[in-house]
Amino acid sequence: MDSTKTYTVDEARKKLEHYCAYQERCHKEVRQKLRDMRMIPEAIDVIMVQLISDNFLNEERFAQAFVRGKFRIKKWGKNRLRRELKFRDISKYSIDTALKEIDLDDYYSTLDDLIQKRMAQVKEPNVYKKKKKVADYLLYRGWESALVYEKLNDYFG
Structure with a gap:
């Protein structure tokens, strides 16, 4: 990414909508992406709220997709799944809900x-x-x- 490029709030929001539409993302990842784009904290908050309200970002949906994928492909157990989700700052409620997805x-x-x-x-x-x-x-x-x-x-x- 070109580190000298600056983005308006709308440009950044559009870019992040594509980023989130491509693959489920957690809030932490998206926040970091916005920081990497050199967005100011106020703009980050505005964009995050917009992405959540437009359903591009959904913590529970991310947690469920993460659990399904890592269990099916990498064969991780519940302790590892829980640890990885906590590392991504996912709430206990979303983690518990996601782990219930496993038959x-x-x-x-x-x-x-x-x-x-x-x-x-x-x-x-x-x-x-x-x-x-x-x-x-x-x-x-x-x-x-x-x-x-x-x-x-x-x-x-």
Whole structure:
């Protein structure tokens, strides 16, 4: 982006409408984009209000799309999803609403698939070390520890 270019409020709003229409965005991202465009705080507030009232920006919709996408594609667990949304300054209410989007049967079967896939990848003869490596992998991806160990105990007895 050309750092010397200046924008009127209308130009900036139009640019951000396209930015938000292309992909769901969180408020934090949009605010940062406006700062990068060298908009003054008052203009940022005016544009943010406009984008929200015209439904280009919607925190709850962003959170739901984020959760669906990261769960389906990256197979993240609820802890990681919650952490990433908090990092984006999403409200607790929107986070909780978004996490309810995940079907529990899908959630458990995804965890089972991940465990089976990872157990096949980990070449470790020691059963305890193998269990720990698989658990670490899942915990890093944000799966709840109680759930991970419960499922691993089903596999390892």
